Amino acid sequence: MDMDDINDCVKKYLSQSGVKDYGGWTICTGSATVAGRGVVATRNYNAGDVIFVDVPLIVSPRTISPDGTGSPVCPVCYAAVTTPIGCPGGCRWPVCGRQCANRPEHRDECRYVRQLRPKVTNKGDGQTWSVGIYNAITAVRGLSIRRGEFKYFLDVLQKKLTERPTFEVEELKRNISMQLDKNDEQIMTTTCKIMDANCFETIVNRYNKSISLKGLYPVASFMNHCCVPNTMHNFDVKLQMIVKASLPIYKGQEITTNYTNSIWPTSLRQHHLLTSKQFICTCSRCCDSEEFGTELAALNCIVKNCDGRILPINPLSKMSIWQCKICTKLVTSTEMICFYKDIETIMKSISVFCPKSFEAILKSFNIHKNSPYVVDLRLKFIWKSKNNSLNLEQLLYKEKLCVEMLDLVQKLRLGQCRLLGLISLEHQKVISEKAYRFRRKWNTKTLNVRLDDVITPAEPVFEEQIRKLKEIYSSILDEDANLNTNTIQ
Numbered sequence: 001m002d003m004d005d006i007n008d009c010v011k012k013y014l015s016q017s018g019v020k021d022y023g024g025w026t027i028c029t030g031s032a033t034v035a036g037r038g039v040v041a042t043r044n045y046n047a048g049d050v051i052f053v054d055v056p057l058i059v060s061p062r063t064i065s066p067d068g069t070g071s072p073v074c075p076v077c078y079a080a081v082t083t084p085i086g087c088p089g090g091c092r093w094p095v096c097g098r099q100c101a102n103r104p105e106h107r108d109e110c111r112y113v114r115q116l117r118p119k120v121t122n123k124g125d126g127q128t129w130s131v132g133i134y135n136a137i138t139a140v141r142g143l144s145i146r147r148g149e150f151k152y153f154l155d156v157l158q159k160k161l162t163e164r165p166t167f168e169v170e171e172l173k174r175n176i177s178m179q180l181d182k183n184d185e186q187i188m189t190t191t192c193k194i195m196d197a198n199c200f201e202t203i204v205n206r207y208n209k210s211i212s213l214k215g216l217y218p219v220a221s222f223m224n225h226c227c228v229p230n231t232m233h234n235f236d237v238k239l240q241m242i243v244k245a246s247l248p249i250y251k252g253q254e255i256t257t258n259y260t261n262s263i264w265p266t267s268l269r270q271h272h273l274l275t276s277k278q279f280i281c282t283c284s285r286c287c288d289s290e291e292f293g294t295e296l297a298a299l300n301c302i303v304k305n306c307d308g309r310i311l312p313i314n315p316l317s318k319m320s321i322w323q324c325k326i327c328t329k330l331v332t333s334t335e336m337i338c339f340y341k342d343i344e345t346i347m348k349s350i351s352v353f354c355p356k357s358f359e360a361i362l363k364s365f366n367i368h369k370n371s372p373y374v375v376d377l378r379l380k381f382i383w384k385s386k387n388n389s390l391n392l393e394q395l396l397y398k399e400k401l402c403v404e405m406l407d408l409v410q411k412l413r414l415g416q417c418r419l420l421g422l423i424s425l426e427h428q429k430v431i432s433e434k435a436y437r438f439r440r441k442w443n444t445k446t447l448n449v450r451l452d453d454v455i456t457p458a459e460p461v462f463e464e465q466i467r468k469l470k471e472i473y474s475s476i477l478d479e480d481a482n483l484n485t486n487t488i489q
């Protein structure tokens, strides 16, 4: 496979799509340090620099369960559809109205699906759309790539390795009256396999609701994964992906992204990468059982009066024995899975976030604050709680969580990542609320204390903290079309 042809095709596609060619990268083999082909920098970048803007080849809704549980989104505008009805054009996709049904970008795919004579399993509820046909949106969109100028992408992008038929195409065949053309079927299957190997979660904001879609981006499809990635990305209103350096990148260095959740511990990340992308990551973080000192995977030692943490001896092996760093107690992987499950159950049972009871639960079950699922819950509190309805204790607790999470991001060496931007934004909002209450000499209703009894702030300190945090989050999140800008103060 000729790398020059691949680079030419990608660059032509981007320039025809109207994006500036940022040009400081190349797709190549050999210099890619991790796997097969990769994207390599051809110049130096500072953290925060835009490396490239990528234009989606395909965007499609996530599939939903064949029994129809889960809500569809309009395949044209991607808004959630609460009472779905089939497209009046006859394709049986749940478009949200005539306007979307008549949009030019929907015309060809609608005609194609209509001539397959879609069946509707009318369960007597007047349903006029079909889940099986809805789930084939990605597959059908692959056909327009094959017919277009950039069909080459279907040949060169990596495909998920599997002999099994793709369920999207099988479902489509079951839900049409005509027989699928063999050639079309093969293109559809290939498209689904390409999507499985390369797609990114593309988030759009529709009517203040975040909708999660799948997007296939040609340059990003060549970016390999690293758990200490040197890029971050946002999506703009046109669903273009803006890829920026999160850390300084030097000429000749591989440009990497993160396919998984950066705050998960190694075992969860490995499981996700293996099942969804079929590889084992061996990056510096995965090889370090302490994950740069964060001990994200660790559980507190189960031996009475021991303050140690239990960590895997070989973090890359699912079957690894775990050991306490202090008393050397050994624990099997099976036991660890049970401990993890217990923590998950406990964390799931905490519905109302009350700082005192949360800390008490962690203490009584001897769970340390960076354990899996605990970090999730701490973040959930940061995202979901509304500052003006928190009492003073909760507000100060939220501030403490923001500070601890920012410290975690820094220890994990994630640089100027989106998580840093989002937490800095929330942290800034907490400080603004604190400053507001301080100015108003706000007494808390539930605690008999005043703000200036528990903190000794000064107006300039608040101002300075707010200014610094704003600087951080605005440089990271500036093009992000999916932030609710009303929430930015």
Ligand SMILES: C[S@@+](CC[C@H](N)C(=O)[O-])C[C@H]1O[C@@H](n2cnc3c(N)ncnc32)[C@H](O)[C@@H]1O
Residues within 6 Å of the ligand: 034, 035, 036, 037, 038, 157, 158, 197, 198, 220, 221, 222, 223, 224, 225, 226, 277, 278, 279, 280, 281, 282
């Ligand atoms: C989106 S593609 C990345 C580009 C790919 N290397 C290529 O040649 O087309 C994802 C695939 O690349 C490989 N890959 C990416 N990151 C990797 C890593 N850190 N270690 C091993 N394989 C990796 C895996 O095969 C994965 O399924």
